[in-house]
Amino acid sequence: MKKIISVILAAALTLGLAACGGKTAASGQEQKTYKIGVIQYATHPSLDNIYKGFLEGLNESGLKEGENITINFQNAQGDKANGDMQAKNMATANVNLIMGIATPAAMSAYSAAKEKEIPVIFSAVSDPLAAGLVKSLEAPGTGCTGTSDVLNLEAQLKMIRAFLKDAKKIGIIYTTSEANSVSQLEQIKKIAPNYGFEIEAVGVTNASEVATAAASVVAKGADCINNFTDNNVVDNLSTVLHEANAAGIPVFGSEVEQVKNGCLASESIDYVELGRETGRMAAKVLTGKADINTLAVKTFSTCTPVYNEKVMKALSLALPSDYSNAEAVKSGS
Amino acid sequence: MSVFFGLLENVLEEGLIYGIMAMGVYITYKILDFPDLSVDGTFPLGACVTAALIASGANPYLACLAAFLCGSAAGAVTGLLHVRLKITDLLSGILTMTAMWSVNLVITNGSAVLPYYNKPTVFTSGFASLFPKGLRLHRIAVIAFLCVLIVKLALDWFLKTKTGLLLRSAGDNPQFLTSLAVDPGKIKIMGLAIGNGCTALAGSVLSQQSESADITSGTGMVVMALASVIIGTTIFKRVKFLKPTTMAVLGAAVYKACLSVAMMLGLPTNYLKLLMAVIFTAALYANNMFSKERRRQNATIKL
Numbered sequence: 001m002k003k004i005i006s007v008i009l010a011a012a013l014t015l016g017l018a019a020c021g022g023k024t025a026a027s028g029q030e031q032k033t034y035k036i037g038v039i040q041y042a043t044h045p046s047l048d049n050i051y052k053g054f055l056e057g058l059n060e061s062g063l064k065e066g067e068n069i070t071i072n073f074q075n076a077q078g079d080k081a082n083g084d085m086q087a088k089n090m091a092t093a094n095v096n097l098i099m100g101i102a103t104p105a106a107m108s109a110y111s112a113a114k115e116k117e118i119p120v121i122f123s124a125v126s127d128p129l130a131a132g133l134v135k136s137l138e139a140p141g142t143g144c145t146g147t148s149d150v151l152n153l154e155a156q157l158k159m160i161r162a163f164l165k166d167a168k169k170i171g172i173i174y175t176t177s178e179a180n181s182v183s184q185l186e187q188i189k190k191i192a193p194n195y196g197f198e199i200e201a202v203g204v205t206n207a208s209e210v211a212t213a214a215a216s217v218v219a220k221g222a223d224c225i226n227n228f229t230d231n232n233v234v235d236n237l238s239t240v241l242h243e244a245n246a247a248g249i250p251v252f253g254s255e256v257e258q259v260k261n262g263c264l265a266s267e268s269i270d271y272v273e274l275g276r277e278t279g280r281m282a283a284k285v286l287t288g289k290a291d292i293n294t295l296a297v298k299t300f301s302t303c304t305p306v307y308n309e310k311v312m313k314a315l316s317l318a319l320p321s322d323y324s325n326a327e328a329v330k331s332g333s
Numbered sequence: 334m335s336v337f338f339g340l341l342e343n344v345l346e347e348g349l350i351y352g353i354m355a356m357g358v359y360i361t362y363k364i365l366d367f368p369d370l371s372v373d374g375t376f377p378l379g380a381c382v383t384a385a386l387i388a389s390g391a392n393p394y395l396a397c398l399a400a401f402l403c404g405s406a407a408g409a410v411t412g413l414l415h416v417r418l419k420i421t422d423l424l425s426g427i428l429t430m431t432a433m434w435s436v437n438l439v440i441t442n443g444s445a446v447l448p449y450y451n452k453p454t455v456f457t458s459g460f461a462s463l464f465p466k467g468l469r470l471h472r473i474a475v476i477a478f479l480c481v482l483i484v485k486l487a488l489d490w491f492l493k494t495k496t497g498l499l500l501r502s503a504g505d506n507p508q509f510l511t512s513l514a515v516d517p518g519k520i521k522i523m524g525l526a527i528g529n530g531c532t533a534l535a536g537s538v539l540s541q542q543s544e545s546a547d548i549t550s551g552t553g554m555v556v557m558a559l560a561s562v563i564i565g566t567t568i569f570k571r572v573k574f575l576k577p578t579t580m581a582v583l584g585a586a587v588y589k590a591c592l593s594v595a596m597m598l599g600l601p602t603n604y605l606k607l608l609m610a611v612i613f614t615a616a617l618y619a620n621n622m623f624s625k626e627r628r629r630q631n632a633t634i635k636l
Contacts, residue, residue, distance in 0.1 A: 077602045080547045085347065085593065092339035104547065107448060111543045114450075132448035132545070142450075177438060177445035177548055205434060 057279015348586025357531025374433025404533020
């Protein structure tokens with residue numbers, strides 16, 4: 001058995017060696033080819049959209065996969081240890097740029113690339129300063145820049161008020177370990193009184209608690225539920241919707257995918273566009289048109305209203321006149 | 334070729350750091366015969382304690398020590414639950430692991446990820462800053478190796494002391510301890526404390542390497558540590574001059590190498606956990622094969 005294991009290991013290592021050899025030989029062509037490593041933190045509709053947009057952004061800038069760039073795409077599947085290893089391997093393979101989608105992936109990329117001074121471009125990082133990725137948003141100075149998505153909570157509250165004229169309490173379920181959610185909750189608590197709302201927040205620590213939390217929010221008399229970009233809550237959206245539907249109250253989403261899955265409406269960030277902009281920034285850095293240390297982080301907070309007509313009818317609500325230009329999305333599309 | 338050696342170094346770095354944990358789990362699993370699930374909680378505990386201390390300006394070496402002590406305390410809790418409250422070994426581990434989630438969040442002040450980029454760590458300050466330029470590129474591997482060496486020598490020494498011998502007999506033959514008028518429960522608690530101390534230390538070193546702590550980083554650590562111990566002790570069983578602690582470290586390196594090779598060959602990350610389970614199963618099976626073989630050999634000698 002020991003011999004078999006060692007033979008398998010030896011074979012695997014040799015194969016790995018052969019694979020490396022093949023790659024280095026290909027890079028010696030006349031035309032300059034760039035190697036880009038991409039780490040996506042998890043499979044998630046918004047994050048998938050960012051990667052799609054990223055490729056489009058590179059294409060627009062004249063960088064096409066298979067022609068003058070090679071892309072090594074890795075998905076960490078929600079495990080930061082995977083991301084760390086993938087980032088380290090990319091740095092060792094001397095890629096020209098690493099792109100990290102979502103905060104944990106960006107952090108893996110940054111700590112692996114720092115020493116070798118490989119530029120890192122991130123996307124979907126809500127607070128790059130708090131994550132320690134940049135010194136300032138205007139001039140990062142760390143060999144790391146990208147795009148940041150910030151929920152426009154003001155627009156969201158305004159929209160909720162337009163839909164529900166008499167609502168008083170907004171129920172919020174958030175995961176205590178998700179930094180984004182905690183900071184979004186603080187913000188919304190500050191601005192909610194301006195729109196005449198009270199916030200009824202319940203924290204959860206894992207997926208199994210979402211149902212109880214949703215039930216308790218409803219029991220506390222919330223007139224609607226509002227979601228953040230909380231991965232855990234969004235992944236368990238059907239549980240939240242089930243409780244809300246039973247009580248006949250609407251759920252407002254934080255992005256278009258949630259509205260497709262049964263939320264009433266949302267002021268949604270266009271993640272494909274976020275990815276596209278990230279792709280353009282990456283192209284500028286690669287071709288030497290911009291210095292990574294002075295290229296400012298771009299913050300996206302412009303959002304477009306979307307609503308789900310079927311859900312709206314089921315709740316016997318009408319589209320507010322201010323939102324007549326809102327885009328209607330169909331369930332499950 | 335240099336890329337290959339670079340990748341090999343990555344595997345070595347990770348293998349060495351996780352090796353510290355593997356040595357700790359060797360004590361609980363192999364010596365005490367205690368399947369300790371609290372490891373999933375004590376690994377991030379070490380990382381969080383380190384992050385909180387270094388972020389507030391503490392000495393990184395001190396942070397390592399603090400991580401070890403906190404891990405030991407958590408391990409002692411598992412032991413107390415098991416020995417004093419008579420809760421089964423699996424459950425007491427699960428209880429500690431669950432509690433650690435909240436404890437870790439308190440330590441990081443509520444944030445799931447605590448970065449401390451560009452602060453002094455064991456890899457950048459103190460001893461590491463004395464390295465000549467050529468060695469500096471490989472300092473992570475060197476420092477990780479030194480950490481492993483220190484822990485290994487300390488454990489090997491400890492297992493030879495009188496207390497260490499008592500610890501070894503606690504798993505094999507608890508009645509022997511009772512006959513010596515020693516409380517086997519106390520020894521068990523001590524073993525768990527040491528094991529989880531090592532785990533937390535591994536968490537601390539790994540967090541200093543990536544310069545951030547993540548409270549979810551403990552998921553899957555039990556499986557990884559057990560697999561490392563079993564792979565190591567199975568593959569290197571016949572190599573007489575290797576101590577079991579060294580085998581555990583080598584097991585961690587082999588395990589990481591398998592994952593790294595699979596990733597490089599383009600195996601989608603979705604299948605990594607399945608691959609982990611397959612490697613683990615292969616190691617367990619090989620382990621059983623060996624013991625059968627040995628039993629047969631013993632039998633023939635008797636005949």
